[in-house]
Amino acid sequence: MSRAVLFDFSGTLFDDTSVLTxxxxxxxxxxxxxxxxxxxxxxxxxxxxxxxxxxxxxxxxxxxxxxxxxxxxxxxxxxxxxxxxxxxxxxxxxxxxTDVRAWLPYPDTAATLGALRRAGVPVAVVSNTGWDISGSFSEAGLAGLVDAFVLSCDLGLEKPDPRLFETACQKLGVQPADALMVGDDPVRDGGAAAAGVPVYLLPRDRAGDRPRGLSAVLRLVGVEGVA
Known part of the structure; x- marks a missing residue:
């Protein structure tokens, strides 16, 4: 069972299909x-x-x-x-x-992050981005459910560089083998495997008004149904 979860941002926790109108x-x-x-x-x-x-x-x-x-x-x-x-x-x-208010979480993001928090499973967001995405979590009332943000623009590195995932594990105080990376890009997010982090990839088909399928993450880490 994983002791920590690393999430991608765009297309994984937050909708990337309706930001630009x-x-x-x-x-x-x-x-x-x-x-x-x-x-x-x-x-x-x-x-x-x-x-x-x-x-x-x-x-x-x-x-x-x-x-x-x-x-x-x-x-x-x-x-x-x-x-x-x-x-x-x-x-x-x-x-x-880059408007933090325009980025909206998927319908099952809050419930998933909340369940992980209640189960004591720390969470990091690992993202290729050019701006501080933590504001979107604050706007959505989710800031308290993320323990660390590991952003490419802060480190001068981009996924799939394994050092991003290693940094996230260090921030959460876990070994790579004890974490799970969740994303939607087999190349960028799949780079976690080179750091020794198991990877779970979500389907590429998505829409902001539908759950992203994040409940599967809870089953993988053994905290499904945590109240």
Whole structure:
């Protein structure tokens, strides 16, 4: 039975499918004195997402999670490369990406973290990210259920580097073999295996309004049904 659990953030505990919307982009642009119709905001958002998700975009973002300044610079540069998107719209787009209030937990996140807390199983969040995601846990009332945050931008390392998982285990005071890594990416999260941490991968199919299947984690660590 595992004595600690390491969780990925995006797509594992928090929904990554509904953070970016045309309405949020338009609102962020308005704060920067740029007025967009909803149709224009949606068009910009679609173009920016397509650019970020393209092979060239993914190549440009390689290594960006290791430093907050680099993360911001590369994401905004990609957004600004979209025709018609100047610095203000690109900055508004990045505001949306990193808005801690826009990231929402899956329906079964709170119950899972709560059960682990009541069972005395410590939890760490291990994430490739360019900003402090702990604010999203605070906004969702979950900050007290996480013992440690191990973020790539703080350490200058990115998953699958095993040192991230080793650091998380050290923070929780457990040996790697006594922890369980839970994520959704076989490469990045699967890197925990190189550190000696067993890995449980969630299905890639997900939606923010459905439970993520985290109850399986409770069964794996033997705390299912803890009241």
């Amino acid at each position: 045309g309405a949020r982009l338009a609102a962020r642009c308005a704060r920067r004195d740029v007025r967009l119709t909803m149709a224009t905001a949606n068009a910009f958002l679609a173009a920016m997402q397509s650019t970020v998700d393209s092979p060239a975009g993914r190549s440009a973002l390689r290594g960006a999670d290791g430093d907050s300044g680099t993360h911001r610079a590369r994401w905004t540069a990609l957004a600004e490369s979209v025709p018609g998107a100047g610095p203000a719209i690109a900055a508004a787009y990045y505001d949306c990406v």
